[in-house]
Amino acid sequence: MYIKEITLTNYRNYTKTTIPFENKVNVILGENAQGKTNVMESIFVLSMAKSHRTSNDKELIKWDCEYAKLSGIVEKHRGPVTLDLVISTKGKKAKYNHIEQKKLSQYIGSINTVMFAPEDLNLVKGSPQVRRKFIDMEIGQVSPVYMHDLSRYQKILQQRNQYLKQLQTKKQTDLSLLDVLTLQLSEMAAKILKKRFDFLQLLQQWAEPIHKGISRDLETLKIEYKNSIDVSEDADLSKMLEAY
Numbered sequence: 001m002y003i004k005e006i007t008l009t010n011y012r013n014y015t016k017t018t019i020p021f022e023n024k025v026n027v028i029l030g031e032n033a034q035g036k037t038n039v040m041e042s043i044f045v046l047s048m049a050k051s052h053r054t055s056n057d058k059e060l061i062k063w064d065c066e067y068a069k070l071s072g073i074v075e076k077h078r079g080p081v082t083l084d085l086v087i088s089t090k091g092k093k094a095k096y097n098h099i100e101q102k103k104l105s106q107y108i109g110s111i112n113t114v115m116f117a118p119e120d121l122n123l124v125k126g127s128p129q130v131r132r133k134f135i136d137m138e139i140g141q142v143s144p145v146y147m148h149d150l151s152r153y154q155k156i157l158q159q160r161n162q163y164l165k166q167l168q169t170k171k172q173t174d175l176s177l178l179d180v181l182t183l184q185l186s187e188m189a190a191k192i193l194k195k196r197f198d199f200l201q202l203l204q205q206w207a208e209p210i211h212k213g214i215s216r217d218l219e220t221l222k223i224e225y226k227n228s229i230d231v232s233e234d235a236d237l238s239k240m241l242e243a244y
């Protein structure tokens with residue numbers, strides 16, 4: 001698979017530009033602040049429907065414009081595929097081969113990208129939140145189910161927090177709904193945790209020999225997921241659920 005070309009409309013500093021790529025290594029050269037990183041970012045956005053360096057989609061839209069559009073032609077084994085993503089203040093719309101995708105989670109993963117940028121140092125130096133976000137992005141690219149579970153988790157968490165507030169202010173007194181929400185939240189959390197463990201195990205398998213090579217056999221890379229409920233990676237789903 002490779003990206004044949006990408007067209008940026010009102011994206012960052014680009015008004016309308018088509019950039020063709022080769023099926024090999026592509027080098028982008030330019031003066032400072034000409035938009036090199038913006039091009040790299042746009043490839044990531046086309047793949048993930050969000051930026052690697054900002055969670056505020058508005059920043060991606062060219063100043064004083066209503067929307068930004070990214071279009072890509074991707075050569076896949078089975079032929080070319082077109083991707084379109086429109087970002088406006090009202091939200092995002094994605095198309096795969098000109099067909100609108102009802103859910104972004106269906107669109108994400110149409111092309112898989114690995115971004116390596118200076119910001120990645122935060123993976124080691126930054127807060128746990130940065131690491132969780134990285135893991136979520138990687139798994140999300142290959143598992144729409146995971147994306148779905150994550151957003152379910154966020155929704156239930158919000159509902160539960162709201163309910164807790166209502167209990168506190170005595171607007172609600174029934175504890176049975178709280179139990180239901182707690183159980184639902186735990187189920188999602190356990191599923192997410194299991195997937196994260198599986199992913200990190202794979203990452204360990206791939207990264208360890210590479211790190212060995214870089215350190216000339218002097219170091220062994222070990223990736224460990226310190227989770228809040230303190231279960232080990234070989235626990236099964238029901239154990240995780242119980243712990244939650």
Ligand SMILES: Nc1ncnc2c1ncn2[C@@H]1O[C@H](COP(=O)(O)OP(=O)(O)O)[C@@H](O)[C@H]1O
Nearest residue numbers: 012013032033034035036037038059061062063
């Ligand atoms: N939303 C935006 N609208 C217009 N210009 C933008 C927007 N966001 C960033 N820019 C401009 O993009 C340029 C930086 O591009 P960047 O890709 O970071 O440069 P570099 O080539 O150094 O990597 C700056 O000139 C900045 O003002």
Ligand SMILES: [Mg+2]
Nearest residue numbers: 033036037038
């Ligand atoms: Mg740059």
